[in-house]
Amino acid sequence: MIPWLDDDTLEFPPTRRALGPRSDAPGLLAAGGDLRPDRLRAAYAQGIFPWYGEGQPILWWSTEPRMVLQTKNFKLARSLRKTVARFRRSPGCEIRVDSATETVLKACASTPRDGQNGTWILPEMQQAYLQLAREGSVHSVETWMDGELAGGLYGVNLGRMFYGESMFMRRTDASKIALAALICLCREHHIPWIDCQQQTSHLASMGAAPVTRAAFEAHLAGHAGQPAPQDWSYHPRLWAHLEVGDADGEPDDEPPTV
Incomplete structure (x- = not known):
């Protein structure tokens, strides 16, 4: 019961x-x-x-178990590395944080998911997360191209812990670029784990792995209660965090797509 x-x-x-x-x-x-x-x-x-x-x-x-992406284990595949590099060089392409959180939530809610009918990000859920955003506990990481929101993600931040909730894309790889930017933000702010909740092959290909409930809760006990980062703005210098610590995940077998 x-x-x-x-x-x-x-x-x-x-x-x-x-x-x-x-x-x-x-x-x-x-x-x-x-x-x-x-x-x-x-x-x-x-x-x-x-x-x-x-x-x-x-x-x-x-x-149980819990899917977790340890930021030190993030796999930046060669094709995605080239995509990010081209994004960084392209005029009109930028990462913004918290500039369009409501739009990100609505886009995530309306994105079709394999094996799912409808969405769990219902209007009352959107309003709840928007209130958390106003209080500084929810953040959206957004991929902007030529003045348009091309993709992004949102999640909950408590202390030195980030809980990924959902992502969407309107242009190829835009959500992956946002995830790479989130990795940079987490490395900058010493947030070692991103909660991914459910196990998927896509997340596993980017370095996520399951942990036991006991291990997950022990990590939360040591990190969720710490002071949360105050500055979530994204500066281009943060891309340097991708140049160290990530693992190359696949051969260069496809051209960049941005």
Whole structure:
């Protein structure tokens, strides 16, 4: 039986009570409650996140294992390296942070996903994350080309932890460029892990790997409560963080696409 959260408190059940891998909903921990900022921050600090569809109550999850991208392990494939280099050289191409967060949220919500009908980024979810953005706990990383938003991503920041939520692209590789910029920001601000929640082959190809729930929660205990970075603006000098520490992931077998 999944616990129903009390609207008046911010307490969650212990994550060890989440449904196991043999259940119909592995990782499901609780239902109900609301999406007010204090509850969302309390959830993320414990490795819990909301994910539900239209017509469902708010569902709270703690997946096991957890997909994590350690920023030191980011794989910048040769083709993507050339794409980023061309983006950096091209007039009218730039990375912006938090300049169009609402648009990024709506674009992520409307992007079709393989194996999914509809979206989990419902209007009330968008409003909840926009409120967190106003309070400095949600950031959007945006790829701009010729004055147009070409792609981007958004996520939650607590202390020295970043929780990736969703990404979209309108031009080829624009979301990957935004992810590369996020890696630079995280390296600049000494944020070693990006939470990716679910396991996918795409994330694995870029260096993400699963960790146990225990390892994930131990990392949160040491990082989510630290002071959060105050300056999330993106400076071109931050691209230098890609020149050290990343792994080359594939041969140069395709031309740059930007």
